Amino acid sequence: MMKQYFDGLVAGIERTLRENPENKSPRKIYALEVAKLGSRLYSGKKRVAWCGVTAPFDLLNAMGVTSCFVEFVGAMLASTGMAGAYLEEAEHAGYAGDTCAYHRGVIGAMRKGLMPEPDFLIATSVPCTGGLAVMETLAKHFNKDLFVLNVPQRLTEESVQYLADQIRAMVAFVENHTGESLDKENLRRAIHFTNEARVLTEEVYRLAQSVPSPANGRVLSNFGIVMALLLGTKAGVDVATAYRDEFRKMIDNGESGVADEKLRLLWIQNRIQFKNPLVDMLEADYGAAIVSDELNDITWGAIDPEVPFEGMARRAISIPFNGDVTRRIAHLQQLAKRYRIDGAINPCNWGCRQGTGARGLISEGLKEIGVPVLNLEVDCIDSRNFAEGQLRTRLEAFTEMLNERPSIW
Amino acid sequence: MYYLGIDIGSLSCDAVLIDAQENILATSVVPTGARNQEAIARATAEVFRATGLSETDLKATVSTGYGRDRVQSRTAAVTEITCHARGLQALKPDIRLLIDIGGQDSKAILLGRDGRVMDFAMNDKCAAGTGRFLEAMARALQVDIDELGELDNGAERNLTLSSMCTVFAESEVVSLIADGVAVNEIVRGLNRSIASRTLSLVKRVYSGIEGLPVAMSGGVARNAGVIRSLSDALNQAIFVPEKPDTVGAFGAALIAKERMENGKAA
Numbered sequence: 235m236m237k238q239y240f241d242g243l244v245a246g247i248e249r250t251l252r253e254n255p256e257n258k259s260p261r262k263i264y265a266l267e268v269a270k271l272g273s274r275l276y277s278g279k280k281r282v283a284w285c286g287v288t289a290p291f292d293l294l295n296a297m298g299v300t301s302c303f304v305e306f307v308g309a310m311l312a313s314t315g316m317a318g319a320y321l322e323e324a325e326h327a328g329y330a331g332d333t334c335a336y337h338r339g340v341i342g343a344m345r346k347g348l349m350p351e352p353d354f355l356i357a358t359s360v361p362c363t364g365g366l367a368v369m370e371t372l373a374k375h376f377n378k379d380l381f382v383l384n385v386p387q388r389l390t391e392e393s394v395q396y397l398a399d400q401i402r403a404m405v406a407f408v409e410n411h412t413g414e415s416l417d418k419e420n421l422r423r424a425i426h427f428t429n430e431a432r433v434l435t436e437e438v439y440r441l442a443q444s445v446p447s448p449a450n451g452r453v454l455s456n457f458g459i460v461m462a463l464l465l466g467t468k469a470g471v472d473v474a475t476a477y478r479d480e481f482r483k484m485i486d487n488g489e490s491g492v493a494d495e496k497l498r499l500l501w502i503q504n505r506i507q508f509k510n511p512l513v514d515m516l517e518a519d520y521g522a523a524i525v526s527d528e529l530n531d532i533t534w535g536a537i538d539p540e541v542p543f544e545g546m547a548r549r550a551i552s553i554p555f556n557g558d559v560t561r562r563i564a565h566l567q568q569l570a571k572r573y574r575i576d577g578a579i580n581p582c583n584w585g586c587r588q589g590t591g592a593r594g595l596i597s598e599g600l601k602e603i604g605v606p607v608l609n610l611e612v613d614c615i616d617s618r619n620f621a622e623g624q625l626r627t628r629l630e631a632f633t634e635m636l637n638e639r640p641s642i643w
Numbered sequence: 644m645y646y647l648g649i650d651i652g653s654l655s656c657d658a659v660l661i662d663a664q665e666n667i668l669a670t671s672v673v674p675t676g677a678r679n680q681e682a683i684a685r686a687t688a689e690v691f692r693a694t695g696l697s698e699t700d701l702k703a704t705v706s707t708g709y710g711r712d713r714v715q716s717r718t719a720a721v722t723e724i725t726c727h728a729r730g731l732q733a734l735k736p737d738i739r740l741l742i743d744i745g746g747q748d749s750k751a752i753l754l755g756r757d758g759r760v761m762d763f764a765m766n767d768k769c770a771a772g773t774g775r776f777l778e779a780m781a782r783a784l785q786v787d788i789d790e791l792g793e794l795d796n797g798a799e800r801n802l803t804l805s806s807m808c809t810v811f812a813e814s815e816v817v818s819l820i821a822d823g824v825a826v827n828e829i830v831r832g833l834n835r836s837i838a839s840r841t842l843s844l845v846k847r848v849y850s851g852i853e854g855l856p857v858a859m860s861g862g863v864a865r866n867a868g869v870i871r872s873l874s875d876a877l878n879q880a881i882f883v884p885e886k887p888d889t890v891g892a893f894g895a896a897l898i899a900k901e902r903m904e905n906g907k908a909a
Binding site for chain 2: 594606609611623624627628630631634635638639
């Protein structure tokens, strides 16, 4: 079923791009690559590894392994409107309804046979231990080997070496399962693509900082986290190039992502993955553009092809969700300043300790620099918990409040 | 010319008609019921009847409340947070913190010196501690909702209700009655629960509440017992306008006037 769905999606987007080459939007190119990844995951023919969010996907791509973080499935179920049945399946099995619905969706999909069987699994201890527990459950269910990357919380030379050594061990683990050695030339090429995509993506984010911004509430939604899956591939470079070119063109032509941009918003953590009218409402009724997402940033340096595992280790350790929350707050403050943010929206994803646990500290941190925060109560995956009227009132009141304030920039 | 504010909430639909000098000419409060169009028509008809005016005398109408987009005659729709803040500021300009508890929402709104909304927080996920909650408790106690406000008088114990979920609290109230606990102590316990829940909203928008002039609007502000418990929790007096449930509609009418004067209709 899912293979057919993704194949249909690939064919549809390719047809659209072929028939309307002038409408070759970067979002379509991005969607095409996501659909291709989905198709590979469900093909039954590729080597598949289910992974944690901070796994080195470029390295796995270089080793010929189709790899993906499991939360992708939760988001996919939500975006296609299918999540309800899978969440219920997990709940019927005893998983509490107020646990993370990304992970509950994965458990439901596993129990209903919708998760492709992996060849092996590579978990990461960051960003959340809930994800780690899901990986353990999947490994047990499929009776497959699980490799755990224990990501240290502080960026020191010792911690980089510690994680780099684990990545070396991970390579041996993968070689052992695939029966193929890591090809040095493949790795070198993958790192070249990663570094190229990194520079391009930094430029995309820099362009998005323009006032008005070429970005809007949809165009870069989920972009940063999904781009990690395309690292080490030509596809990743192509997607980033398409965005950079489109944003440059828009800025040159005096166009903006939201016509008559009045407010610039920062979205904290995950987007709401199921279809909902809130982003359109913000844009159409208030000229409020989501110009930055917390997860859309490059916090790591270029990977040195001579010592690639150390570079990948630094990258994993660098994400602001790693370590204590002061790091995350400092990063959000930087984003707010870079993008000249008027207000931030924190969906406080139900069941997510990252999403809800630090919300008071995050609010205080952004208020310190004059940026108000709206804390919502949203389950980003489970539309059964979506109270549109309640959320609409909070968002509208927030934008009304922002409209009455003089800009702090 | 005249300006109309309509606040259509989950429990009541309120209308306030003002003139160009911002004088309140008439107010009405009718139950929303299941058919909000009828409630809007009734609330509007009442203020027209009281003043002898009609639709053609209106220069602008601003709607607010959860049903604000359903008011067909609106010039603009504005949220209840902004409208309550604006209405209260006109009634009592020195207020810096407004607590509004309506039928299904409770809000803490921090106001700037010019009456602008500086920050706000609303109830999370459920409507416990709101007007609907009190309705359910009045039902469990078999008393009229309007009586509830004085039923805490004479209570000596500070009873703590273990749950703030409306359904569970209702069964707890029934159990307490069965155990022979005095009604005034149960009501005081309910009021303290609402106060405790509201206090956490207040602290979210402003932790240094001491000394900040506080007011309360919304239908629940008519309940003197809740005001008493909230005042104890905040350790200060709370200003309650004469007609607390029409503050939002008054604010809406004022915004209607301001927007017409500023040439900003929508």
